[in-house]
Structures are given as structure tokens and as C-alpha cells.
Amino acid sequence: xxxxxxxKDIGKFIKFLKRKYRVFAPVKKGGGVLFSEIDSVNKxxxxxxxxPPIKIFYxxxxxxxxxxxxxxxxxxxxxxxxxxxxxNSFDINALSVFDKxxxxxxxxxxxxxxxxxxxIGFGEKRVNxxxxxxxxxxxxxxxxxxxxxxxxxxxxxxxNLFINVADELKKSIFSPDPLFLNVKKLSSAIVASYNDEIxxxxxxxxxxxxxxxxxxxxxxxxxxxxxxxxxxxxxxxNCSRCSGKRSRYWDSCFLAHFFEVSGHNFKPKLRDRIYNxxxxxxxxxxxxxxxxxxxxxxxxxxxxxxxxxxxxxxEKILKKYE
Amino acid sequence: MNNYVPQxxxxxxxxxxxxxxxxxxxxxxxxxxxxxxxxxGNLGFGEAPISITSTPGKNYFDLAIRIVGKVTKKLHxxxxxxxxxxxxxxxxxxxxxxxxxxxxxxxTGGCGLAGLxxxxxxxxxxxxxFGNIQIFYGTKTTEDILFKDEIKLWRKFAEVLITIEKxxxxxxxxxxxxxxxxxxxxINTVNSLALLCGPPIMFAxxxxxxxxxxxxxxxxxxxxxxxxxxxxxxxxxxxCGEKYVCKDGPVFNLDEIEKMGDF
Numbered sequence: 236x237x238x239x240x241x242x243k244d245i246g247k248f249i250k251f252l253k254r255k256y257r258v259f260a261p262v263k264k265g266g267g268v269l270f271s272e273i274d275s276v277n278k279x280x281x282x283x284x285x286x287p288p289i290k291i292f293y294x295x296x297x298x299x300x301x302x303x304x305x306x307x308x309x310x311x312x313x314x315x316x317x318x319x320x321x322x323n324s325f326d327i328n329a330l331s332v333f334d335k336x337x338x339x340x341x342x343x344x345x346x347x348x349x350x351x352x353x354x355i356g357f358g359e360k361r362v363n364x365x366x367x368x369x370x371x372x373x374x375x376x377x378x379x380x381x382x383x384x385x386x387x388x389x390x391x392x393x394x395n396l397f398i399n400v401a402d403e404l405k406k407s408i409f410s411p412d413p414l415f416l417n418v419k420k421l422s423s424a425i426v427a428s429y430n431d432e433i434x435x436x437x438x439x440x441x442x443x444x445x446x447x448x449x450x451x452x453x454x455x456x457x458x459x460x461x462x463x464x465x466x467x468x469x470x471x472x473n474c475s476r477c478s479g480k481r482s483r484y485w486d487s488c489f490l491a492h493f494f495e496v497s498g499h500n501f502k503p504k505l506r507d508r509i510y511n512x513x514x515x516x517x518x519x520x521x522x523x524x525x526x527x528x529x530x531x532x533x534x535x536x537x538x539x540x541x542x543x544x545x546x547x548x549x550e551k552i553l554k555k556y557e
Numbered sequence: 558m559n560n561y562v563p564q565x566x567x568x569x570x571x572x573x574x575x576x577x578x579x580x581x582x583x584x585x586x587x588x589x590x591x592x593x594x595x596x597x598g599n600l601g602f603g604e605a606p607i608s609i610t611s612t613p614g615k616n617y618f619d620l621a622i623r624i625v626g627k628v629t630k631k632l633h634x635x636x637x638x639x640x641x642x643x644x645x646x647x648x649x650x651x652x653x654x655x656x657x658x659x660x661x662x663x664x665t666g667g668c669g670l671a672g673l674x675x676x677x678x679x680x681x682x683x684x685x686x687f688g689n690i691q692i693f694y695g696t697k698t699t700e701d702i703l704f705k706d707e708i709k710l711w712r713k714f715a716e717v718l719i720t721i722e723k724x725x726x727x728x729x730x731x732x733x734x735x736x737x738x739x740x741x742x743x744i745n746t747v748n749s750l751a752l753l754c755g756p757p758i759m760f761a762x763x764x765x766x767x768x769x770x771x772x773x774x775x776x777x778x779x780x781x782x783x784x785x786x787x788x789x790x791x792x793x794x795x796x797c798g799e800k801y802v803c804k805d806g807p808v809f810n811l812d813e814i815e816k817m818g819d820f
Binding site for chain 1: 559563603784
């Protein structure tokens with residue numbers, strides 16, 4: 236026994252979701268694909284989005300609080316919960332890891348939107364799908380076979396648009412990324428490669444632009460900045476009369492300022508910052524979260540202006556330090 | 558609890574302790590261990606990580622803040638009775654339990670003394686728990702010496718040696734770099750621990766000399782400085798290999814520091 240949703244009914248389904256949710260799905264935008272709030276089914280395309288959907292919950296700029304005359308006001312919770320529609324396996328897997336990151340310690344801003352969210356995956360097959368989701372729509376001729384992943388998903392699928400059929404549920408396919416079959420070996424190889432010329436050579440072609448970080452579904456480093464409203468009462472030292480806000484911004488560990496304090500930069504060389512990115516994803520990440528900081532989506536390859544391919548880098552290191 | 562929202566404190570006293578450093582006494586008190594730090598700031602002007610420089614258990618606490626950038630410059634504009642915004646305390650602090658019964662050698666340069674003043678007072682207040690106490694302090698000029706009046710009093714429970722890199726003619730004491738103070742005649746390596754705080758170059762040179770004279774790596778402790786935005790091991794700015802200076806540190810022994818790999 237399984238449930239299906241007819242393709243012709245997906246518009247009605249979105250309409251149904253919109254009663255309770257702000258619905259985000261991948262759409263064409265500015266020459267690329269981005270998860271955006273949608274009104275109709277027509278716009279949805281299922282190509283890999285440039286910015287991963289996780290970052291709907293972890294936006295480029297997140298206000299932490301505003302202040303006025305020494306009074307702090309915390310940003311209010313959004314009223315309508317968010318539904319993400321059309322996630323692929325990479326992004327569902329990444330979301331589960333991101334949930335772990337945002338739980339140490341618990342990040343109020345992430346969870347205020349993530350908590351009541353609805354996650355609906357989409358794909359021809361379920362390949363390497365290990366992350367948690369509410370529903371997964373598996374494409375077949377004229378309809379989607381509906382895989383239920385949670386209590387919330389089960390409740391949603393009680394809607395009349397979902398029809399019971401006698402089919403067997405298609406099995407998910409599991410063929411793990413060969414690069415990450417032995418994470419311990421990969422970690423030790425990266426540790427051993429610290430002085431290797433490979434990092435110097437990469438620094439010669441890498442622009443240090445940080446794009447790979449912004450498009451990565453598992454990068455989350457940030458900076459914090461204050462803004463003051465222009466105000467004729469702006470006082471000099473204390474802020475007892477001024478107003479403004481403090482926000483968290485995406486940062487990138489490839490940028491020159493990242494490890495800088497006043498008077499000293501702890502990683503002035505790009506080669507050390509490149510190494511740090513690999514070290515974070517394949518050494519520190521497994522140590523902290525029990526998994527590599529990569530879901531093999533390859534966005535960082537697609538959007539690297541220097542055409543750097545991390546898979547080739549890792550293969551080279553593994554070959555040399557295995 | 559929301560980690561990113563600071564608490565309001567009030568400035569009780571401000572004292573100039575050098576041309577570019579002020580000592581802020583802040584109330585109410587804070588529960589902390591020597592070696593821990595806070596993120597201190599002013600709404601609209603950001604935050605900076607600063608070691609708590611007073612001893613725990615009081616109804617106030619001290620922060621010594623030197624002007625090194627925009628945030629600290631703004632903090633220096635604050636006046637007595639102004640509100641100051643603080644998050645924390647953060648970090649591990651010194652592993653005091655391991656220090657009991659040991660000779661303590663404190664080696665610091667410039668404003669690094671502020672990072673060790675808390676443990677210095679802790680040792681003073683619990684001096685029966687420790688062996689011989691020595692404080693070696695190096696600065697560029699005599700004007701850079703912090704806590705001059707207090708250092709005189711520290712001589713009652715500790716041997717204090719000061720060296721000046723660029724002394725005036727009237728300076729009668731030791732001259733040159735702090736490494737000059739570290740010799741087989743001035744220090745005792747048996748049953749001793751060294752606590753370091755200072756610029757990275759000082760840390761490198763001093764630990765090299767201590768190792769040469771026979772200190773074990775796990776008997777040399779340092780309080781490290783890094784860029785910090787969150788204080789709780791998320792933002793990635795303070796990472797050193799597998800460690801986060803903000804939550805695993807800022808105090809590490811040399812053995813741990815070397816294992817961080819990309820230090």
C-alpha cells in the first residue's frame with residue numbers, strides 16, 4: 236500500500252499548503268535557481284539551487300536584536316511557518332546535519348523558523364537519502380509516489396488529494412560517496428598534508444573569494460556587526476540615546492580578515508585558510524558531529540570561479556598520504 | 558536562553574593604568590573562574606573578548622581594556638555609572654586543581670599581565686596551596702607597565718622580575734626581552750608550572766626557552782588570543798585545529814597547542 240499525488244493536483248496541494256505555510260521552492264531567478272517563496276506551481280524547477288535551501292533558516296543577514304535607548308528588543312517570531320518544497324537528497328541530508336550544528340548550543344534564530352517547518356523532498360529516485368524529511372515525492376508517470384517521513388508528513392498526506400494505491404513503495408538506493416567511505420583515513424591524510432605543496436599550489440589559483448562557503452549547505456561561519464540609525468541625538472560613548480541593531484552575517488573563512496584580531500592576523504596566508512576549510516570539513520567536522528561537513532552536492536565546484544574541484548584535491552591527498 | 562543577547566552591567570569605577578589602558582570595575586559580580594573571559598561591548602559598536610582580570614567571588618569584577626581597535630576605542634569613551642553590555646563568562650579558565658602544591662612561574666608581556674592578574678590574585682589568596690611564586694613581566698617602555706602600584710604589593714608573596722625592552726636612562730632594572738630573565742639561576746624546573754600570556758611571538762620564544770631548560774610541555778600553560786564572534790564554538794573565527802579557543806580554551810598547555818597542528 237502506498238499513496239500517490241497526481242501531478243495535475245500539485246497546484247491544489249500548494250494552495251492547501253499556503254493556508255498554513257509560506258511555501259518556498261526552487262525557481263529561476265537572476266539566471267540561476269534559488270529557493271524563493273512561490274504563489275503557483277508553474278515556476279518550480281528542480282535543478283540544484285545555487286544557495287542551498289537550508290539557508291532559508293540561516294539567512295545571509297539575521298537580526299539578533301534591535302536596541303533603542305539602552306533597551307534591547309529581540310526580533311519577533313515569524314507568524315507563518317515555512318514549508319520547503321522540492322529538496323533533493325543532498326539538501327535533506329544537509330538539513331539533518333545542520334540541525335545538529337544549530338543545537339550546540341541551541342540557536343534560537345534558526346529554530347524559530349525550523350521548528351514548525353515542513354520539509355518535502357522531490358526526486359526521480361531516493362538516492363543516499365539518510366536525512367530526515369516529512370514527505371518525499373518520488374516522480375513516476377503522471378504522479379508522485381509519496382513517501383511519508385514523519386508524523387507531520389503523515390498528517391499532511393491525509394488530505395484528499397493523496398490517493399491510496401496498491402503499489403509497493405519504491406526502495407531507496409544507497410551508494411555512498413567513495414571519498415567518504417573511510418573518514419578516519421581521510422582525516423589523517425589531511426592532518427598529514429599540512430605542509431604539503433598542494434595547499435600552496437591551490438593558493439596560486441584560488442581567488443580567495445569565499446563563494447564555495449556561501450553555496451555550501453554545511454558552511455555556517457558568521458560575523459556580527461552593529462548598525463546605528465542616523466539620529467541627531469547620537470551620543471559619543473554610550474548608546475543611552477541612540478538606536479540600531481546587531482546582526483549576524485554570513486562570513487567566509489577564505490577571506491583575509493577572518494582570523495584577524497587588532498594587531499595580528501593568525502592566518503595571513505591564503506594557503507592556510509584554504510587548508511582550514513578542508514580541515515574543518517573533513518577533520519574537525521567528523522570530530523564534532525560524527526560526519527564529514529560535505530553532502531557531495533558539488534555546488535562549490537559549480538560556482539568556483541577558479542574551477543577548483545575539492546574531489547580532485549581530496550583524491551590527490553588520499554593517494555599521497557594513505 | 559539566547560546566547561547572543563548581552564546583559565546590562567554598570568561601571569562602578571574607571572582607572573587609567575597606562576597611556577592606552579583603562580581598568581573598568583563593573584557591578585554586579587559575575588560567577589567565573591580565573592582565566593575565563595567575557596565578550597564586552599557597547600550597543601552599536603560591537604563586542605571584544607576581554608579576560609576577567611579580578612579574582613572571583615566579589616560583588617564586582619575588573620576588565621583591563623587597552624585601545625587596539627574600534628570596539629575598545631568606543632569602550633574607552635564610557636564613563637562611571639554608564640551601562641556596559643557583557644556576555645559570558647566564556648572559556649575554560651586555568652585548571653587550578655592541577656596547580657596545587659606546585660611552584661608557579663608567571664611569565665607575561667605588555668597587556669598580557671591583565672590576562673593573568675585574576676590567577677595572580679587567586680594564588681595570593683590561596684598561597685598556602687602553592688609553592689614558590691615568581692612573576693616575570695616584560696614591557697616595551699616603563700610607561701607600559703600595568704598595575705605598577707599593585708606589583709609593589711605582589712612582592713610580598715612572589716618574586717617579581719621586570720624587564721624593559723627600551724628603557725629610559727633612569728631605569729635601574731633589567732633590560733631587554735623577557736627571555737633574558739629565564740635562566741637556570743632564576744627558575745626552578747622541578748615541580749613547577751609556567752603560566753604564559755602575551756603576544757604570539759613572546760609565547761613562541763618563551764616556551765622554546767622553557768623547554769630548553771627542562772620544562773615538560775604539559776607544565777607550560779598559555780592563555781591564547783583569537784578573533785571571536787560568538788564565544789560558544791560556532792562562528793569558526795577562533796578555531797585552531799580541532800579546538801575552539803573560545804570554548805576549549807583560552808587556556809591550553811603546550812602539548813595541546815602543538816597538537817592543534819595548524820597553530
